[in-house]
Amino acid sequence: MSNPFHLLHQQRFSPFFWTQGLGAFNDNVFKTALITQVAFNTASLTTLDGATLATLLPGLFILPFFLFSASAGQLADKYEKSKIVRLVKILEICIMLFASIGFLSRSLCMLALALFLMGVHSTLFGPVKYSYLPQHLQPNELTAGNGLVEMGSFVAILLGQVLGAWLGSLEQHALFTSVCVLLVAMSGYHLSRRIPLSPAPEPSMVINWNPITETIRNVRMVWAQQTLWVAIVAISWFWFFGATLLAQFPNLAKQVLQGSERDFISLLSIFSVGVGIGSVWCEKLSKGKQELGLVMLGALGMSLFAWDFANTAASIQQQLHAHPGLTLHTLGGLAYWRMLLDVGLLGVSGGLYIVPLYVLLQIRAQPAYQSRVIAANNIMNALFMVLSAGFSLLLFGMGVGIPQLFAITAAVNVLVALYLCMRQPEYWHSVRDYISGLRG
Known part of the structure; x- marks a missing residue:
């Protein structure tokens, strides 16, 4: 298609x-x-x-x-x-x-x-x-x-x-x-x-209405199929990563960039549109196939652009502090536009990362318990989003600023990508085969 x-x-x-x-x-x-x-x-x-x-x-x-x-x-x-x-x-x-x-x-x-x-x-x-x-x-x-x-x-x-x-x-x-x-x-x-x-x-199927025992059963069922379990961990990490960054966009716009609600909306809009573009772009890049190589390419982009976004935001913050009369929009230069480009490409990378993982769950989970696999995924997603709030609070308590939080999250993302490749070498093999296919 x-x-x-x-x-x-x-x-x-x-x-x-x-x-x-x-x-x-x-x-x-x-x-x-x-x-x-x-x-x-x-x-x-x-x-x-x-x-x-x-x-x-x-x-x-x-x-x-x-x-x-x-x-x-x-x-x-x-x-x-x-x-x-x-x-x-x-x-x-x-x-x-x-x-x-x-x-x-x-x-x-x-x-x-x-x-x-x-x-x-x-x-x-x-x-x-x-x-x-x-x-x-x-x-x-x-x-x-x-x-x-x-x-x-x-x-x-x-x-x-x-x-x-x-x-x-x-x-x-x-x-x-x-x-x-x-x-x-x-x-x-x-x-x-x-x-x-x-x-x-x-x-x-006879429904078990006890949410505790059924949740444990769901998690055990997915754990027994490590391909599905690793994919769920990867999807949940995406929501951890996204929740960590998006939760700080309002404070970043107001405190770091000394901007307004308009700047927060701009950041949120560009990121959301970027995810949409990346998600739809998966079809063209994968040519209709299940293409796990895009997961690692997306992870690389997430770290790269989150890191550059953090450094650019920190640079803008330093310039605004050094020149109190300036504002974000009168600062001039390419830093502001570079930051917005980073946010957009970060969103595109997120779209490339997340879509193949959902396709993997749908293709490899047996139809008889497909919805329960998705339910286990949703439980893990919620857990990781809660953990993201604790992660941010912990780093803030250590004196870390918002740009530094983004940079640390980008670095942890590299570790997660390495973990995925070690647990499921298929991810690394897929990206290698995908790049070879592009060269061919």
């Missing part, structure tokens, strides 16, 4: 693509609008400190991934997937109705519970999201399909955060945010009705 966008015109892919995109968009509109309100109007909502709440609230969204991913994986393997998606979309409408009451009544408890429930919504949808594709796409289409899904997800997250921040800043934020999230939720349900049937791979 030379043009991956061809899938967007097909019934087997298009409704699913737009449904999952709207779900990611709505998550971020609601979450960002809530955090914006907490940041700027804490006193009217609670007596707790705004900075503490802004740190705790995202944790409420991640918590369900630990609690319910194992159950969600079982449901996606036992029941027909399009029905699950429609039920999840109905749940989203109910949650947004509940959240609207919370916004209009200025009840932080209701809004916090709604955020937790949206985490449940995303947890239930996660295993379906990636196990749906192998049922409706040919093996040579999986790279294109996953690339489009990753592109759509990152663009949806970006647009949702920008819209959520704007809605949260309005005087009538409660009304406008409520109307927006409800309309998006209803649109998602409408689109989900067009998703084709996806027969259950294991309808006779």
